[in-house]
Amino acid sequence: MAAFSSRSSTLIALAVVLAVLGGAAAQQQQLSPTFYAKSCPNLASIVRRGMAAAVQKEKRMGASILRMFFHDCFVNGCDGSLLLDGTNSEKAAGPNANSVRGYEVIDAIKTQVEAACKATVSCSDILALAARDGVNLLGGPTWNVPLGRKDSRTASQSLANANLPPPTASLGTLVSLFARQGLNARDMTALSGAHTIGRSQCQFFRNHIYNERNINATFAKLRQQTCPRSGGNGNLAPFDVTTADTFDNAYYKNLVQKRGLLHSDQELFNGGSQDALVKQYSTNPGQFNADFITAMIKMGNLKPTTGTRTEVRRNCRKPN
Numbered sequence: 001m002a003a004f005s006s007r008s009s010t011l012i013a014l015a016v017v018l019a020v021l022g023g024a025a026a027q028q029q030q031l032s033p034t035f036y037a038k039s040c041p042n043l044a045s046i047v048r049r050g051m052a053a054a055v056q057k058e059k060r061m062g063a064s065i066l067r068m069f070f071h072d073c074f075v076n077g078c079d080g081s082l083l084l085d086g087t088n089s090e091k092a093a094g095p096n097a098n099s100v101r102g103y104e105v106i107d108a109i110k111t112q113v114e115a116a117c118k119a120t121v122s123c124s125d126i127l128a129l130a131a132r133d134g135v136n137l138l139g140g141p142t143w144n145v146p147l148g149r150k151d152s153r154t155a156s157q158s159l160a161n162a163n164l165p166p167p168t169a170s171l172g173t174l175v176s177l178f179a180r181q182g183l184n185a186r187d188m189t190a191l192s193g194a195h196t197i198g199r200s201q202c203q204f205f206r207n208h209i210y211n212e213r214n215i216n217a218t219f220a221k222l223r224q225q226t227c228p229r230s231g232g233n234g235n236l237a238p239f240d241v242t243t244a245d246t247f248d249n250a251y252y253k254n255l256v257q258k259r260g261l262l263h264s265d266q267e268l269f270n271g272g273s274q275d276a277l278v279k280q281y282s283t284n285p286g287q288f289n290a291d292f293i294t295a296m297i298k299m300g301n302l303k304p305t306t307g308t309r310t311e312v313r314r315n316c317r318k319p320n
Contacts, residue, residue, distance in 0.1 A: 030148075032148055033146055035148040046116060050108055051105070054108075059138065066194050068102055068127065068131070069130075074177075078149055079124050079149065095161070105130070107317070109130060110316050122150055123151050124151050141293055149303075151311055153310065165178075167200070167263060169264040185274060189274045189278065192265065193281065193288055193292055195240065202228075202232050202236075205261050212263065240254060251265075252269075255282070
């Protein structure tokens with residue numbers, strides 16, 4: 001009896017150890033493009049259809065969803081926390097309020113995904129796929145998106161205010177804020193190329209077009225036509241003055257010609273450390289696309305801090 005008891009205790013102890021190791025392995029599991037191959041095989045096509053409809057309705061939405069993905073990943077990893085409503089919502093943070101848009105697009109796609117694969121696919125994975133498709137639908141590259149993220153049950157308005165780069169950022173600040181996320185200066189310059197699509201509000205570039213010298217005078221006057229010195233804060237202008245809704249390398253060509261819309265855009269080509277890379281991207285779209293994909297996957301791999309409570313949310317706006 002004693003021998004049996006001893007052997008049982010040993011087996012139980014071994015089972016506990018294996019369970020602990022199994023739990024640790026699950027937490028450390030690497031993301032994979034095939035994560036939903038069996039549990040939701042039609043996921044990619046569902047997301048693609050949803051984004052195609054959204055971009056057909058409004059081309060700008062491709063840029064908006066891409067920006068939403070950035071703003072989610074920069075706050076405690078790519079965990080869908082930006083999608084949460086509530087008193088501490090990241091939606092109400094300074095860089096996001098009345099600025100980030102497209103939540104209803106993700107909601108619509110989530111509804112279709114839930115109908116096909118109930119309680120299986122995280123909102124954060126849907127957002128990662130939607131961002132990729134938005135880029136591709138506007139003429140940019142495509143790539144295999146690593147999947148298997150979980151959604152955070154909480155948001156952090158304070159981290160959103162602290163971590164997201166402002167349009168007034170200097171090159172040093174940009175490098176520092178991206179480094180905080182484990183992204184180097186090359187990643188930062190490549191990811192900034194997202195501004196080859198989309199629009200910005202007048203309030204975010206007014207000072208640059210009226211008061212700064214590192215800007216093409218003709219370009220400044222063009223932007224002043226729809227962005228007065230006072231008022232019109234919400235008036236929109238394209239980041240890329242040449243091909244506003246096409247994902248290409250024109251953003252960098254504009255920077256070389258001092259036609260960056262935001263102060264932070266032109267900082268990438270202003271006699272600093274990224275000038276050579278900006279010139280390279282301006283003449284080599286293939287290199288830009290390759291570096292952009294690398295940086296997007298790297299950013300998309302950012303995970304919530306240890307101890308963050310996560311789940312697969314059934315409604316992207318609230319915890320289960």
